[in-house]
Amino acid sequence: MNEKDKYGLFIAEYGKALPALRAFLRQLLPSWFDVDEVLQETSIILWKKFDQFEPGSSFSAWASMVARFEVLKYRRGKSRDRHVFSDETLELLAEECLDMEEKLAEQRQVLKTCFAKLEQKQQTLLTQSYSRDLSIKELAENEGKSPGSLYKVLDRLRVKLMKCVKDNGALAHG
Amino acid sequence: MDKLDKLIAAYCDGHISDEDSQKLEEILTESPEARQKLIEYINIDAGLKEIADAENDIIAFPKEKVKKKANLWIYAAAALFIINLSLVFQADKTQIEAAKAEPPVEIPKEVLPDFKRDAVAKITREVNAVFANHQSSSLSPGELKLESGLLQIEFFSGATMVLEGPATIDVKSSMEVAALSGKIHVKVPETAQGFIVDTGKMQVHDLGTEFAIDMNKPSPEVHVLDGEVEIHHDKQKLKTLLKSDSIAWNNQSESLNDITSREDFISYRQIGQLDRYNHQNRQQEWLVYLDSLKERNDLLLLYDFQQTDDWQRTLQNGATHGKMEGAIIGAQWSEGRWRGKTALDFKSINDRIRLHIPGEYDSMTMACWVRIDSFDRWLSSLLLNDGFAPGSLHWQLSDVGEMILGAKHSQSTPKGFYHSAYNIFTPQVIELDTMGDWIHLAMVYDQNSKTIRQYLNGTLIDTGEIVKTQTIILGNSEIGNWQHHRKDSKDIRSFNGRMDEFLIFSSALSSEDIKIMYEKGKP
Numbered sequence: 047m048n049e050k051d052k053y054g055l056f057i058a059e060y061g062k063a064l065p066a067l068r069a070f071l072r073q074l075l076p077s078w079f080d081v082d083e084v085l086q087e088t089s090i091i092l093w094k095k096f097d098q099f100e101p102g103s104s105f106s107a108w109a110s111m112v113a114r115f116e117v118l119k120y121r122r123g124k125s126r127d128r129h130v131f132s133d134e135t136l137e138l139l140a141e142e143c144l145d146m147e148e149k150l151a152e153q154r155q156v157l158k159t160c161f162a163k164l165e166q167k168q169q170t171l172l173t174q175s176y177s178r179d180l181s182i183k184e185l186a187e188n189e190g191k192s193p194g195s196l197y198k199v200l201d202r203l204r205v206k207l208m209k210c211v212k213d214n215g216a217l218a219h220g
Numbered sequence: 221m222d223k224l225d226k227l228i229a230a231y232c233d234g235h236i237s238d239e240d241s242q243k244l245e246e247i248l249t250e251s252p253e254a255r256q257k258l259i260e261y262i263n264i265d266a267g268l269k270e271i272a273d274a275e276n277d278i279i280a281f282p283k284e285k286v287k288k289k290a291n292l293w294i295y296a297a298a299a300l301f302i303i304n305l306s307l308v309f310q311a312d313k314t315q316i317e318a319a320k321a322e323p324p325v326e327i328p329k330e331v332l333p334d335f336k337r338d339a340v341a342k343i344t345r346e347v348n349a350v351f352a353n354h355q356s357s358s359l360s361p362g363e364l365k366l367e368s369g370l371l372q373i374e375f376f377s378g379a380t381m382v383l384e385g386p387a388t389i390d391v392k393s394s395m396e397v398a399a400l401s402g403k404i405h406v407k408v409p410e411t412a413q414g415f416i417v418d419t420g421k422m423q424v425h426d427l428g429t430e431f432a433i434d435m436n437k438p439s440p441e442v443h444v445l446d447g448e449v450e451i452h453h454d455k456q457k458l459k460t461l462l463k464s465d466s467i468a469w470n471n472q473s474e475s476l477n478d479i480t481s482r483e484d485f486i487s488y489r490q491i492g493q494l495d496r497y498n499h500q501n502r503q504q505e506w507l508v509y510l511d512s513l514k515e516r517n518d519l520l521l522l523y524d525f526q527q528t529d530d531w532q533r534t535l536q537n538g539a540t541h542g543k544m545e546g547a548i549i550g551a552q553w554s555e556g557r558w559r560g561k562t563a564l565d566f567k568s569i570n571d572r573i574r575l576h577i578p579g580e581y582d583s584m585t586m587a588c589w590v591r592i593d594s595f596d597r598w599l600s601s602l603l604l605n606d607g608f609a610p611g612s613l614h615w616q617l618s619d620v621g622e623m624i625l626g627a628k629h630s631q632s633t634p635k636g637f638y639h640s641a642y643n644i645f646t647p648q649v650i651e652l653d654t655m656g657d658w659i660h661l662a663m664v665y666d667q668n669s670k671t672i673r674q675y676l677n678g679t680l681i682d683t684g685e686i687v688k689t690q691t692i693i694l695g696n697s698e699i700g701n702w703q704h705h706r707k708d709s710k711d712i713r714s715f716n717g718r719m720d721e722f723l724i725f726s727s728a729l730s731s732e733d734i735k736i737m738y739e740k741g742k743p
Binding site for chain 1: 225226229231232233234235236238241242245248249252255256258259260261262263264265266267268269270271272
């Protein structure tokens with residue numbers, strides 16, 4: 047593929063993914079300004095690693111994974127003089143996300159089953175903490191917990207889900 | 221959880237320490253297993269977000285739809301890349317220019333009109349309000365600066381606030397506001413008990429009541445007009461105030477003083493009366509303005525949508541110019557933008573006004589007041605002439621809130637649509653927040669400057685180029701629908717909403733004219 051074709055294909059793929067990507071980032075960030083900042087960084091990595099992208103696989107799933115890493119970096123970068131991951135590390139992760147995309151898509155599918163197996167209370171807690179209606183602090187107050195201990199609860203739930211996903215993913219493959 | 225798990229969890233929640241962040245990066249650089257673990261963890265995080273959004277019915281991933289048209293944002297995306305690429309590679313410019321010149325033809329785009337996801341309140345009444353900067357009626361958290369006039373804000377919690385300008389508030393949420401300056405009246409119903417107004421030193425916690433705050437005084441005052449409030453300071457409850465209690469915060473002694481109560485605050489009742497009075501005045505001004513328009517000899521058509529008898533099924537042209545009687549099909553009479561004034565409500569896919577517009581024109585202006593209730597399909601008609609013969613103009617709205625003017629300058633050719641016609645799209649300007657509000661739309665086809673201009677609420681929002689000039693010939697036309705000439709077509713373009721004025725001029729009105737038309741007609 048020559049540079050021009052590559053660029054054309056990239057613009058087409060990126061164009062298709064952009065509305066969903068913007069909406070997705072808006073859920074994670076406080077303002078459209080932040081969204082644009084992160085998009086800018088995300089697009090650089092996507093373009094740099096586009097050679098490894100295989101036509102036919104899901105560009106938008108890949109893009110949203112890359113964007114997610116960028117959001118974490120951006121949030122940390124907001125507070126000055128904080129350590130953030132280097133671009134090399136982020137690019138390496140972006141590249142490996144591509145390699146793993148099939149597996150990741152499957153895991154997200156299995157996650158739904160695993161999520162349904164949780165207790166109702168745990169499900170509600172996760173849904174609330176992932177929607178933007180309440181901050182972790184407010185949620186912790188409602189639950190009568192400290193934010194720190196709520197983070198611990200959420201971490202434990204995620205690890206539990208990850209284990210369930212892995213076990214069931216293995217089952218699916220016999 | 222082992223050490224790596226803990227680092228990953230802390231990283232994802234955003235509260236990892238610098239030391240740990242460095243440690244995690246070192247591990248990641250060395251270990252492919254660790255990277256895989258982080259990716260899988262983030263993936264679970266992404267999956268949970270998807271699940272949460274589905275549960276909350278948030279439209280995070282709008283459906284995609286392919287439309288054939290050149291769209292601005294794709295160029296914006298391309299431009300973004302040029303910036304990025306020059307940062308990254310100092311890339312070969314000619315290559316990129318070449319690629320930019322040939323954007324893909326089929327472009328997907330967002331299918332929803334935009335809206336404020338984080339809105340917490342809505343401005344429901346304005347009396348001569350002047351804002352420091354542009355203000356939409358939906359309020360998101362942030363500062364609101366009222367330079368003069370009166371404003372009524374309804375919070376989604378149920379609380380109602382009246383501001384007397386000049387006043388500045390900082391909206392925190394649907395339950396909390398910081399008062400920075402001005403006079404404020406608050407009415408809190410049961411559903412919003414606990415509503416907080418923060419004056420800086422005092423946090424006024426409402427317990428279901430009506431109270432007023434004066435921030436213009438050197439010592440901010442709180443007056444309880446009904447019910448009960450609590451005054452907090454430094455997270456401590458200082459005092460409970462009951463009806464007719466008034467206090468002021470003394471900045472020197474850092475304490476509360478009892479003061480004489482006052483009632484010179486404008487409440488939601490008074491702003492309602494003032495608004496009604498003001499509304500009547502504006503309606504009078506509008507009638508005078510309409511009369512002045514009727515004297516213009518470039519006014520071709522004026523439907524004022526005023527019902528004069530019970531069984532009225534036609535619209536009479538108020539312009540001195542000519543007949544152009546409009547036949548009302550389906551659309552029902554309902555309330556218009558002025559109190560006591562009628563409008564037509566278009567609901568069914570068959571609702572329309574049919575009319576014949578004779579003549580040939582070089583330039584044209586169309587303007588209307590509409591209240592859009594919903595975008596039912598990809599296109600909603602404002603005014604379209606039948607079919608799409610050479611000379612046609614099609615003025616319509618897209619389901620993502622764009623205004624579109626289609627112009628047909630030549631006979632159709634087998635080469636395709638764009639060889640004989642073109643569409644001018646505005647950006648997505650009609651937002652979901654404004655549905656149900658009366659808005660003013662205008663379109664100017666200006667042969668002299670070779671431009672097509674479109675306006676929303678008196679403001680120019682887009683200028684497009686007349687690709688090839690045409691003599692405008694409309695003939696049989698429809699407002700709110702379209703009569704096409706293809707038998708097998710399933711193309712429905714019915715308008716869903718109300719219409720309360722439709723004007724056509726045989727000349728190109730200036731932006732100033734359109735602004736005045738909006739100002740005079742604004743309810």
